[in-house]
Amino acid sequence: MxxxxxxxxxxxxxxxxxxxxxxxxxxxxxxxxxxxxxxxxxxxxxxxxxxxxxxxxxxxxxxxxxxxxxxxxxxxxxxxxxxxxxxxxxxxxxxxxxxxxxxxxxxxxxxxxxxxxxxxxxxxxxxxADGEAIDLGSRTLTAIETPGHAGHHHAYLDSETGIVLVGDALGVSPRGIAAFRPATPPPEFNLETCLASIEKIRRLGAAAIWMTHFGPACVSVDDACTQAKEALQEWARWVESARTSSRDLDEVTDAVRAAAREASEGKLTAQDADRMEMTTSYRMNVSGYMRYFDKREKAAS
Ligand SMILES: [Zn+2]
Missing domain, CATH: 3.60.15.10 (Ribonuclease Z/Hydroxyacylglutathione hydrolase-like)
Incomplete structure (x- = not known):
């Protein structure tokens, strides 16, 4: 194998x-x-x-x-x-x-x-298409429709090893950093579809999760899915709470950065914090959440 x-x-x-x-x-x-x-x-x-x-x-x-x-x-x-x-x-x-x-x-x-x-x-x-397999001879890679990070997104399940390559569906966890940061860029990020895609991945029966950013997750499939979901929900709470007092992207980003550092990211070395930031930045993530909440608000009114 x-x-x-x-x-x-x-x-x-x-x-x-x-x-x-x-x-x-x-x-x-x-x-x-x-x-x-x-x-x-x-x-x-x-x-x-x-x-x-x-x-x-x-x-x-x-x-x-x-x-x-x-x-x-x-x-x-x-x-x-x-x-x-x-x-x-x-x-x-x-x-x-x-x-x-x-x-x-x-x-x-x-x-x-x-x-x-x-x-x-x-x-x-x-x-x-979703569920379609690519034949590599001794193994197949099956496309799994997993939107949320983007409106279009596939994970790929390897028949030989059971590894599922999840792209950005679970966010990012650069090598050597045992934490997940959501990856929520504008304009298409959607919290609900993101969460649903993670549940879809959890139910695949995969042996391991490999992320594009970066490589094998340091925890089990189940724990990776749970932690990625919690991170998405935690960021949503931070953005929502900051957004009640300001709709300014810089101000909300500052508030979320402070909350994230207080919660756990403050423990990262300066170098690792920089690697995380260069993978998916606070500002880009907050911008994606802001846009998502704006759309949800508009749809409700
Ligand atoms: Zn990416």
């Missing part, structure tokens, strides 16, 4: 925050690509794993830290098919909207953080 190999993309020059997962076999697949800005690290990882042919490039969703290098890798491996959720596919074919949407979050840091994004020809893309 062979576990997938983790390639550290060293996103933003940091270790253990964003992974890509290599399945070598009859057909070779890479799940997640990291951003284009760190594609050379992925290429080096593939080289040291003696990969000269990639059949499949699979992404859990199209955010730039997961799929940003897909177009670049598709050019380097012309035989590879890119597998993506049907909602994500048009944005990999024409990434202009995806880039513009990320620019609203990252502004002037776009180029430095992400390094651009190469479009993918439509005939190189295969869309995949």
């Amino acid at each position: 062979s576990e997938p190999q983790i390639i550290d993309t060293k996103m933003h020059g940091l270790d253990g925050i964003t992974g890509a997962f290599l399945f070598k076999g009859e057909r070779t697949a890479l799940v997640e690509t990291g951003p284009k800005s760190s594609v050379n690290n992925v290429m080096a990882g593939l080289e040291s794993a003696a990969v000269d042919r990639l059949d499949l490039l699979i992404v859990t969703h199209i955010h730039l830290d997961h799929a940003g290098a897909a177009g670049t890798l598709a050019r380097k491996f012309p035989e590879a098919t890119v597998v993506v959720h049907p909602v994500g596919a048009p944005h990999l074919i024409d990434p202009a909207k995806l880039w513009a949407s990320a620019t609203r979050i990252y502004g002037d840091d776009m180029e430095r953080f992400w390094g651009g994004i190469d479009p993918i020809p439509p005939d190189r893309i295969r869309t995949i």
Whole structure:
């Protein structure tokens, strides 16, 4: 039974925050690509794993830290098919909207953080539905629809090891940090669907949870699901409470940062706090929650 190999993309020059997962076999697949800005690290990882042919490039969703290098890798491996959720596919074919949407979050840091994004020809893309399996020969990877972090998002269950690659469905837990931070970016983050997706993952009967940020969860499937849910709910309480006295993003972010540090994140080393922040920042998470609460309020009125 062979576990997938983790390639550290060293996103933003940091270790253990964003992974890509290599399945070598009859057909070779890479799940997640990291951003284009760190594609050379992925290429080096593939080289040291003696990969000269990639059949499949699979992404859990199209955010730039997961799929940003897909177009670049598709050019380097012309035989590879890119597998993506049907909602994500048009944005990999024409990434202009995806880039513009990320620019609203990252502004002037776009180029430095992400390094651009190469479009993918439509005939190189295969869309995949919930429950559909990708055949790698000796094993299959089954797509599990798990929205919430984004409106479109798949986890992937490996038939051979029982490992479920959960993308960002459970949030983030960078290597060496035994805590979950939710990953709740605007504009699509939805708390209810996020919580439902975590329950769906809990019920898969998976042997282990592997996160894109980063690698094997340090606790059991059940505990990981429980802790990820608690983190989502705790952040929701912090944002909701701060939001009653201010609708200013900076002020709410300050309040949530203070609450998170008081609760547990204050115990992180400065370096680990920075790695966590560079994976999914307080400001981005709060912005996602604010937008979610605004939409809920509007729907209720
Ligand atoms: Zn991510």
